[in-house]
Amino acid sequence: AQSVSQHNHHVILSEAASLELGCNYSYGGTVNLFWYVQYPGQHLQLLLKYFSGDPLVKGIKGFEAEFIKSKFSFNLRKPSVQWSDTAEYFCAVMPQSTDKLIFGTGTRLQVFP
Amino acid sequence: GAGVSQSPRYKVAKRGQDVALRCDPISGHVSLFWYQQALGQGPEFLTYFQNEAQLDKSGLPSDRFFAERPEGSVSTLKIQRTQQEDSAVYLCASSLGPSRLGYTFGSGTRLTVV
Numbered sequence: 567a568q569s570v571s572q573h574n575h576h577v578i579l580s581e582a583a584s585l586e587l588g589c590n591y592s593y594g595g596t597v598n599l600f601w602y603v604q605y606p607g608q609h610l611q612l613l614l615k616y617f618s619g620d621p622l623v624k625g626i627k628g629f630e631a632e633f634i635k636s637k638f639s640f641n642l643r644k645p646s647v648q649w650s651d652t653a654e655y656f657c658a659v660m661p662q663s664t665d666k667l668i669f670g671t672g673t674r675l676q677v678f679p
Numbered sequence: 680g681a682g683v684s685q686s687p688r689y690k691v692a693k694r695g696q697d698v699a700l701r702c703d704p705i706s707g708h709v710s711l712f713w714y715q716q717a718l719g720q721g722p723e724f725l726t727y728f729q730n731e732a733q734l735d736k737s738g739l740p741s742d743r744f745f746a747e748r749p750e751g752s753v754s755t756l757k758i759q760r761t762q763q764e765d766s767a768v769y770l771c772a773s774s775l776g777p778s779r780l781g782y783t784f785g786s787g788t789r790l791t792v793v
Contacts, residue, residue, distance in 0.1 A: 570721070600781060609683075610722070610770070610784040656721050665710065665778035666735070669721030 568593045570659050572670035579647050579677050587642040587673050589631075589657030598660040599640040600667065601631055605653045613655075616640065627651070652677045681705075683785035685771050691791045692761045700756045700788045704773030711754050712782060713746055714770040722770055728754060761792045 571590045579585060591597065598617040602610045614625025621633040631642045640657060657670040684703040692698050704711050710729050714722035715738075724738040730751035739746070743761075748754040758765055768789050772782035 602784075609786040610772075612781045612783075615781050658721075660778065664735075665712075665727055666724045666738075667712075667714075667722070667778075667782070669714075669723070671719070671721045 568659065568661060568668050570657055570668055570670035572655075572657055572673050574673045575671070576674045577676070579675070581649055581677055581679055582646050583677075585642070585644040585647050585651075585675070587655055587657075587675070589640045589642065589670060591638050591640070591657075591659045591668075593638075593659060593661055596662040598662060599631070599633055600658040600660065601625065601629070601640075601642050602656045602658060602669075603653050604656065604672075610656065613642070647675075647677045649677050649679050651675060683771055683773050683783050685769075685785040685788050687788060688786065689789050689791075691793060694762060694792055695760050696792075697757065697759045698761055698790065700758075700769050700790070702754045702756070702771030702773075702785060704752065704754070704771070705775070705783055706752075708773035708775050708783075709751075710774040710776075710778055710782075711748060712772045712774075712778075713754070713756050714772065715740075716768040716770055716787070718767070725756070725769075758790075761790075763792050766790055766792045 573588045600615045601613040616623045656672045658667040713725040716722040726736040728748040743759045745757045768787040770787045772784045774782045
């Protein structure tokens with residue numbers, strides 16, 4: 567079955583620290599990849615997406631993600647986090663044969679000043 | 680509208696009660712999706728409409744769940760004879776064109792069955 571794994575359930579960082587959140591998926595075919603963010607009390611918002619081309623994708627607010635096909639991974643990175651990055655982050659996969667998003671369980675990020 | 684609007688924002692239902700959750704997608708958005716997000720989990724796909732046609736309902740957990748979008752805009756998710764395991768946040772999302780470009784999500788309806 568198709569699945570998405572986010573190994574870090576809860577990450578705590580100080581401001582200016584670097585961030586990397588892991589995401590691995592299991593699906594043999596071509597996929598589109600997404601990271602969504604949910605700030606406290608708000609709806610899910612798209613951070614960045616990959617569907618073809620350069621495997622290093624840049625998104626909003628200084629986030630980027632790298633698609634490594636051989637590792638079935640799409641890790642999210644940010645060189646220097648801010649307190650305002652405190653949120654829950656969801657990795658999601660969309661097999662090209664469908665319109666469904668398959669989400670991971672999410673990673674809760676807390677950034678302390 | 681400016682975003683995807685869902686109502687009610689919160690719903691408390693007694694076990695066995697029927698509920699109806701409403702979604703107003705962004706005007707002109709062809710595709711509409713319903714997801715269920717249990718506490719501590721990621722959203723899980725329930726069903727998908729393209730205009731008024733329900734193209735995929737494979738994620739609906741039982742025949743107590745029913746969704747409709749009769750005029751290709753507003754959608755309603757109905758849950759009959761609610762049970763405690765139905766407690767979750769129900770998210771609606773819409774998309775103008777190809778879903779691979781990403782959806783816009785609403786804020787969700789938090790359903791608590793007591």
